[in-house]
Amino acid sequence: MADTGTSFRRAYQAVVDRTPPAPGWEAIDAPPAPVRRPARRPVPRWVLAAAAAGLLLAVLGGGALLGLDGDPGPASTTPAAAVEAPPATGTPTPTAADAVAADPQPVPLAPRTARASSELSEDFKARYLIDGTPRAWNDDSLRGEGAVLTFWFAEPVDLDYIVIHNLTEPERFARNYRIAEFELLADGEPILVATVPDAPGPHPYDVGRRATEVTLGVLEVYPAEAFDGSPPFEELAVAEVEFQGSAPAP
């Protein structure tokens, strides 16, 4: 029987053998898609106030319900593969890289501070992005326009993943704007541009960078929608931004 390394190589060779040529530059250099932001229309202040009050009630009510149901809130989404450290086996190792070493598990990293380019009110502050509760951040009725979230850690951390948590409650999810695409900067250097699926709950992204300051710039949003006859809100909403990784050894 072939060893696992040889089997991997053969399997990947089969994949590579069937890989078509890369797209030409002409195919890549297409005009960028327009930002999906509908035209702004005026909204009476009383609607915003009612919406904010409704959201607050939903948060409080939802929190109570979640408490009754035992829902832990935004879940840790470290991939299972990264969570479990299995025991080493005696399998022969085809390369030195195969030696299984003890490795610290990625752990939740708590930023010291979170700041947003705007906030709807005291009930939707940026700090709710990192508080581990169902409370959410909302921008100040800007539909995500120019939204930037910045997080500071007390000391440099090795970030493995960032997890963007969309709202989970269907009505709140639908009636708010959601992040569709974002750029991530670590200590001011761009490290990631990624798409967020338009779905409730957590969405993890590999980061793999040491940083003290992490900036998330919103590039594109999904539009808010009416839900069961209730009108859409004007706010971009994010329930939580979770960081996983480790603090560097001193």
Place this chain on the structure above:
Amino acid sequence: MTTDEQVYTKYKDELMRFAAALVGPDDAADVVSTVVTRILAAGRSLGDFREPRAYLMRAVLNQARSHHRARRAVPAVIDPPLDPHAEVRPDVLAAVLELPVRQRAVTFLVYWGGMTAPEVGELLGAEPGTVRRYLHLARQKLEEVLDG
């Protein structure tokens, strides 16, 4: 030729192979195109990055994960080799394709790309120990197939 085009031309084949290993040959071009187009649409130039290869490889890995999330019900399919003398077992190929994306990425770079764990870690922004752990998990799964 622009800087963007130069950078793309330099890395496109490697990106395609990497993407094919992650999502299958049929969708690899979509993944690579999406990654590069998105970077350009964000107003970035491929020449902006200090380490464009590492940035692009990580971007492909992230896009592959999004791809899998979007098409969870439709796993990548690669026909087994037509050559009857080929040494690739369809069950092994299927097992490789069922690995989680990160494990697939790491095993591809180590076993096909000939990189070491620290090199893979540097490329994908992971600790060498994490790379080794993914290798170990992937090997365990493949051994189950081979031993079965």
